[in-house]
Amino acid sequence: xxxxxxxxxxxxxxxxxxxxxxxxxxxxxxxxxxxxxxxxxxxxxxxxxxxxxxxxxxxxxxxxxxxxxxxxxxxxxxxxxxxxxxxxxxxxxxxxxxxxxxxxxxxxxxxxxxxxxxxxxxxxxxxxxxxxxxxxxxxxxxxxxxxxxxxxxxxxxxxxxxxxxxxxxxxxxxxxxxx
Amino acid sequence: xxxxxxxxxxxxxxxxxxxxxxxxxxxxxxxxxxxxxxxxxxxxxxxxxxxxxxxxxxxxxxxxxxxxxxxxxxxxxxxxxxxxxxxxxxxxxxxxxxxxxxxxxxxxxxxxxxxxxxxxxxxxxxxxxxxxxxxxxxxxxxxxxxxxxxxxxxxxxxxxxxxxxxxxxxxxxxxxxxxxxxxxxxx
Numbered sequence: 093x094x095x096x097x098x099x100x101x102x103x104x105x106x107x108x109x110x111x112x113x114x115x116x117x118x119x120x121x122x123x124x125x126x127x128x129x130x131x132x133x134x135x136x137x138x139x140x141x142x143x144x145x146x147x148x149x150x151x152x153x154x155x156x157x158x159x160x161x162x163x164x165x166x167x168x169x170x171x172x173x174x175x176x177x178x179x180x181x182x183x184x185x186x187x188x189x190x191x192x193x194x195x196x197x198x199x200x201x202x203x204x205x206x207x208x209x210x211x212x213x214x215x216x217x218x219x220x221x222x223x224x225x226x227x228x229x230x231x232x233x234x235x236x237x238x239x240x241x242x243x244x245x246x247x248x249x250x251x252x253x254x255x256x257x258x259x260x261x262x263x264x265x266x267x268x269x270x271x
Numbered sequence: 272x273x274x275x276x277x278x279x280x281x282x283x284x285x286x287x288x289x290x291x292x293x294x295x296x297x298x299x300x301x302x303x304x305x306x307x308x309x310x311x312x313x314x315x316x317x318x319x320x321x322x323x324x325x326x327x328x329x330x331x332x333x334x335x336x337x338x339x340x341x342x343x344x345x346x347x348x349x350x351x352x353x354x355x356x357x358x359x360x361x362x363x364x365x366x367x368x369x370x371x372x373x374x375x376x377x378x379x380x381x382x383x384x385x386x387x388x389x390x391x392x393x394x395x396x397x398x399x400x401x402x403x404x405x406x407x408x409x410x411x412x413x414x415x416x417x418x419x420x421x422x423x424x425x426x427x428x429x430x431x432x433x434x435x436x437x438x439x440x441x442x443x444x445x446x447x448x449x450x451x452x453x454x455x456x457x458x
Contacts, residue, residue: 227438228426231419232377234445235412241452242366242412249363250320253313260313 111146115139310361319360323349323367330374339382346375350399362408369413372400376420380427390427397421415444 116139119132143149151159173179310316326349333342349371355364376396379388388396400417408414422437 227434227442228419228423231416231422231438231441231445234442234449235416235419238412238415238445238448238452241448241455245411246320246363246366246370246413249361250317253310253316253320253361253363256310256313257317 111143310359310363312355312359313361315355316360316364319355319364319367322352323371326371327374339378340385343375343378343382343386346371346378350375350396357404365402365405365408366411366413369400369405369411369417372396373413373416373420376400376417376424380420380423390424393424394421394428397424410444410447412445412448415441415448418444 116136119135123130123132140149326345330342330345333339333345354368357365376393379385379393379396397417397420401414401421405414405417418437419441422434422441425431425433425437
C-alpha cells in the first residue's frame, strides 16, 4: 500500500482487517478515483500474500493455466535450436566459410590438374603456370605438343648442314690431292 | 620462207630459255625467302647447334638439381652470344635463338623471384629474340612460342590489346603447324 494512495484515496468505509476482502475493493475504488493513475498491484499482492500465509487460497484450474502459460512456461521452457538468437549470426558466417573452403579447394585442384597436364610448362612442379592467363597456358600446351616435331625438323636441318660441310671438306681434300 | 621459219625457231628457243631462266630465278628467290636453301656457311649453323645442344643439356641438369638461378644464368649467358645472321646460317639459326630465348623467358615468368626482371625488361628480351624480321620466317613452333610469351609479358605490363594480338598470332601459327602435323601423320 503506497502512502500516496493512502493519503489521496478518501475511503469512506475502511476495512477493519487486512484479511477482509473489502481491501481489494477499497484499493480498486481509490485507483478509479485517481483516474486509473498508478498501480495497486503491489498492494494487492501483499494482501494476497498475507491472506495466503494465514490460510492457503486455492487457485482455480483456469487461473493456474493462465499463470503457467503466461509467465512460467515461457520463462523455463528451453528454446528450440532454430529459434536461438546467436544462430542468426553464426549461421551466415559458417555458410560463407564453407563456401570459401569449397571454392578455394576447387581452385587448387584445378591448378594441380593443369600443372600435372603441362609437365613441360612446369618442370619442377611449380604451380606458377596456373597463375598465368588461360590463353598462355593453352599456347604452352600446344608448344609441348609441337616441340618434338620442331626439334626433329631443326635436327634434320643441322644434319643437312653437316652433310654439306662434309662434302665441302671432301671436295677440298680431293682438290688438295690433285697434283 | 626457210629464213622466216628459222627465225621463228630462234625466237621460240630464246623465249623458252628466258622462261627457264626466269622460272629458275623465281624458284631460287622463293626457296631463299623460305629458308629452304642450304645456309651459305653450314659450319656456322653446325657449330651453333652443337654449342646450344651442350648448353641445353647443362640447363636440364641444373633444373634437375632445382638450381633455377643457375639455369637462368646459363641461358642469360647465351644471350651474349654473337648470333649468326640468317644469310650465313640459314633460318634454322633464328629458330635456335627463339628456342633459347623462349626457354629463358619461360623460366623467368615461372620464377619471378629469381634474379627478378621488370615486365619492361622482359619485353626487351622478347623483342631482342624476335627481331624485326621474324614474320618472314617459316612458321615454326619456337617462334610461335616466343610470340605467345611476348603476349604473356604484354599482359603482365597491362597492355591487353598487345597481348590479345600476340596470342592470336601465336594461335594462328600453331593451328597451321598442327594441321601440318596431322597431314604428315595421315596415311
